[in-house]
Amino acid sequence: MTIAVTGGYVVPVVGTPIDGGTVLIDGGKIVAVGPAADVDIPDDAEVVDASGSWVLPGFVEAHGHLGVHEEAEGWAGQDTNEMTDPNTARVKAIDGINPADEGFRDALAGGVTTIVVKPGSGNVIGGQTVAVKAWGRTVDDMLLRDPVSMKSALGENPKRVYGDKKMMPSTRLGVAAVIREALTKAQDYKAKREHAETEGKPFDRDLTNEALVRVLDGELPWCQHAHRADDIATALRLADEFGYKLVLNHGTEAHLLADLIAERDIPVVIGPLFTSRVKVELRQRTLRNPGILAKAGVRIAITTDHPVVPINFLVHQVTLAVKEGLNEETGLRSITVNPAEMLGLDDRVGALKPGLDADLVIWSGDPLDVMSRAMRVFINGNEVYHFDETQGIGVTKDPYYRG
Structure with missing residues (x-):
């Protein structure tokens, strides 16, 4: 037609x-x-x-939990985190999405047509993200690309979740160690797999390592939840060590390191911006953050982190960021072409x-x-x-x- x-x-x-x-x-x-x-x-x-x-x-939401964190459903609609293992790289957000979540209707009302749905930040390595359209009767009908990236978290969330369980990681250094250990094992796994292929021998596949090898090979960006400047510095350090494609997520204090982030050409998905300072990591939250980063030459996208902020308010976050110094054109790019480019979706949306x-x-x-x-x-x-x-x-x- x-x-x-x-x-x-x-x-x-x-x-x-x-x-x-x-x-x-x-x-x-x-x-x-x-x-x-x-x-x-x-x-x-x-x-x-x-x-x-x-x-x-249509706008592109670069970091949301629609369908996996259903609104008004309580525990029955909560599939954001598989918090039984600090490293759940093998899980896929696509398997937890309910298209009947009211958030998808809100997305349409706010002009949002594409959402990158991510596992939560309770785990150090949360799992594989997926890009879907905001309309369809099954997630397979809605599918744009799967997987899109790997979700990982630094800072308070995994430290609190596993510290409360009296297991590792209970500190920031423990969180970083879990990432290093997981990626080092994935490097060893890749070498063993390639040797077995060369020898023509059977090889027992491991879904966690298979997913992490795709990160090491540059196929999947590493979406790193990090709010505080020290956690952002750790994110940069780990990316330098392992050479993966880093996309910073949240970046509440990214404006404090804007020059360092720009030098490395690391994109930042900023937000949510309509929240109170409910924890230590959010003390430096400011609507000026997007404008400061953009002026420093950092590629930015803006996110609601739905349902933290309702997804239909995505464009309103841009409006207030523009009020606080963000260029209007960059503001529109931050919810359209920028997130699409950051996550390899710009050939479609x-x-x-x-x-x-x-x-x-x-x-x-x-x-x-x-x-x-x-x-x-x-x-x-x-x-x-x-x-x-x-x-x-x-x-x-x-x-x-x-x-």
């Missing part, structure tokens, strides 16, 4: 905005973006009039350009204006959400087969 979104103020993110532009969609992909005069619309195309509205790519998935949102106005609404949301060229102005409510398309 061919769809032409016409007449809107098109913000492709990776190019110059186009007033009165056209986005042409076919087969769930974007096939053309440009001024109306430059885009040929087939006679059989469905025309969506976006006059007076803004048209942007994060911008409006030919060849990418047709995930776009028609806004009533500038999305950085808190009064603007996501009016219509398309995923893979399929309209999955619209705001009903007569009733004043958002309506999500039912993904389930009802017979």
Whole structure:
């Protein structure tokens, strides 16, 4: 099916905005973006009039727990952490996602179409992350890429969880030791596996080490939960030791080390920003952090860490970061192309350009204006959400087969 979104103020993110532009969609992909005069619309195309509205790519949430930390479900919906082992590299977030989580509906209302769902930070090595779209009846229908990265945590969380159990790690040095030991074992495992392959001998595979070898080989970025400056320094040190692709997550005190992070070209997923300082690691939390990092040359993305902050507030965090010094263009990039690039998803999402998935949102106005609404949301060229102005409510398309 061919769809032409016409007449809107098109913000492709990776190019110059186009007033009165056209986005042409076919087969769930974007096939053309440009001024109306430059885009040929087939006679059989469905025309969506976006006059007076803004048209942007769907936002990308780089660090959330939708579907694995279900809202209003208590322990029954809590599948964020497999806290029975400090190293659970073998677990996969995809296996715990419930598409019926209300957070996915909130995501659409906030213009978010792609979410990287991560295990929690209770373990030192939490497991494999997955990128999904915000609509579908099974996680397999929603799947964008699996796995996307490996989640790991430094600082208070694993120290508290396992310290309370009177087992290692109970200190920051113990947390770092668990990472070193796990990656050293993965190096040895890889050497043994390669030797067995050379010899043509059978080899007993281990899912934990198989996953960590993918990190060592550069296939999976290492998403490192780290708030405090000392933990961020440890993250940099470990990355230097093992040579993996590091993506800092949270980075509450990253602004204190902005020059060091920029020198290494380490991206930072910042947030959540709408929280109180509920623990020591958050004492330096500030909305100025994104702007300071960006000015220092650090590539940034902004996250809600849903459900810590509701995912539909993702763009509002950007608005307030802009108020506190972040450049507007960088702000929009921080929830579109930047997280897509950081996590290897930019061949599918994060911008409006030919060849990418047709995930776009028609806004009533500038999305950085808190009064603007996501009016219509398309995923893979399929309209999955619209705001009903007569009733004043958002309506999500039912993904389930009802017979």
